[in-house]
Structures are given as structure tokens and as C-alpha cells.
Amino acid sequence: MNSILGNWAEKFRPHPDGTQLPPHHGHCLGCGPDNPHGHHLVVQRRGEEVHAVHRFSERHMGAPGIAHGGAVATVLDDLFGFLLYLTGTPAVTRQLEVRYDAPVILGTSYELAARVVRDDGRKLFVEAEMSEVGGTTVATASALFLKVDIAHFDRGAPPAPVDLD
Numbered sequence: 060m061n062s063i064l065g066n067w068a069e070k071f072r073p074h075p076d077g078t079q080l081p082p083h084h085g086h087c088l089g090c091g092p093d094n095p096h097g098h099h100l101v102v103q104r105r106g107e108e109v110h111a112v113h114r115f116s117e118r119h120m121g122a123p124g125i126a127h128g129g130a131v132a133t134v135l136d137d138l139f140g141f142l143l144y145l146t147g148t149p150a151v152t153r154q155l156e157v158r159y160d161a162p163v164i165l166g167t168s169y170e171l172a173a174r175v176v177r178d179d180g181r182k183l184f185v186e187a188e189m190s191e192v193g194g195t196t197v198a199t200a201s202a203l204f205l206k207v208d209i210a211h212f213d214r215g216a217p218p219a220p221v222d223l224d
């Protein structure tokens with residue numbers, strides 16, 4: 060098995076309310092602390108939701124001074140991946156829809172929240188929003204995640220050489 064996934068069972072243990080959730084793995088584009096191109100998303104459990112405060116940097120620029128829409132989608136998708144620590148099952152994104160309501164400004168802090176809206180067999184329907192701190196919503200997302208066996212991730216193993224330059 061891919062060594063990155065080796066400790067998955069421990070990561071899926073119940074996480075107490077209010078605690079910071081572990082990154083999916085060190086090189087995850089969304090949350091991996093060891094990925095220099097990543098977003099380094101830091102996520103907490105809050106009740107049955109996951110929350111983050113996030114600032115996009117110049118590495119994620121689309122239009123000058125504004126976050127690239129793909130970068131915004133990446134962060135929302137990765138945030139959804141933290142709900143799996145609450146549901147306790149591995150799952151992957153089958154469909155992701157993002158509504159861009161207002162430009163996401165680089166260097167500005169945004170609040171993000173995500174939750175499961177329906178858990179139906181293999182299907183997890185999830186939704187999230189990103190807002191100015193205490194203010195206007197700038198993006199909303201909904202997604203379908205499909206639960207998979209951990210063997211799903213064996214397709215990535217052995218991992219291709221990681222080029223982090």
C-alpha cells in the first residue's frame with residue numbers, strides 16, 4: 060500500500076469537537092504542510108461542520124490581485140475532504156460545483172465552512188461556503204463524494220517521483 064496512506068485508520072479515528080484535524084498527508088495540494096505549491100489549509104472540527112480561515116497568496120493568482128478560480132475550487136474540494144474525518148470513511152470527489160459570487164482577494168482572510176447535507180449509501184452530498192470574515196459570501200460549493208475502499212488509492216502506488224521544485 061502507498062505509504063502515505065499507511066496511517067489512514069488512525070486519521071479516521073473520532074476527532075473531538077473544536078480540535079484541529081490532521082492534513083490528508085504532507086504533500087496534499089490543499090492541506091499538506093510539506094507542499095511548497097499548496098494552500099496549507101488548516102481545518103478544525105466545529106460540531107458536525109469543518110471550518111477554516113484562509114488567505115490566498117500570490118502563488119494562487121488568476122487576475123492580478125485576485126485568486127484563480129481553480130485555486131478557490133481546490134481549497135473548497137480539500138475542505139470537503141476533511142468531512143471524511145467526521146464520517147469515518149474514505150471517499151473521493153465525483154462531482155464538484157462552485158459558484159463564484161465575488162472576487163476572492165489575495166491576502167485577505169476568508170472564513171470557510173462545510174457540512175454533509177445527505178449521507179445516502181455510497182453517496183455523500185456536501186456543501187460549503189467561503190465568506191469575508193463576518194460578512195459577504197464570495198463562493199459556495201456543492202459536491203458529491205463517493206465512498207471508496209482504501210484500495211482505491213493503491214492506483215497511486217508506488218507514488219511517482221515527487222518533484223517539488
Ligand SMILES: CCCCCCCC/C=C\CCCCCCCC(=O)SCCNC(=O)CCNC(=O)[C@H](O)C(C)(C)COP(=O)(O)OP(=O)(O)OC[C@H]1O[C@@H](n2cnc3c(N)ncnc32)[C@H](O)[C@@H]1OP(=O)(O)O
Binds near residue numbers: 082084141205
Ligand atoms: C494519510 C492518510 C490520509 C487519508 C487517506 C485515506 C483516505 C483518503 C481519503 C480521502 C482523501 C481526501 C483528499 C481530499 C482531496 C479532495 C478530494 C479529491 O480531490 S478526490 C480526487 C478526485 N476524484 C477522483 O479522483 C475520483 C475519480 N473517479 C473515480 O475513481 C470513480 O468515478 C469513482 C470511484 C468515484 C466512482 O466510480 P464507480 O464506478 O464506483 O461509481 P459510479 O457508478 O460512477 O457511481 C456510483 C453511484 O453514484 C451515482 N452518481 C454518479 N455520479 C453522480 C452524480 N453526479 N449525481 C448523482 N449521482 C451520481 C451513480 O449513478 C451510482 O449510483 P447507484 O449506485 O447506481 O445508485
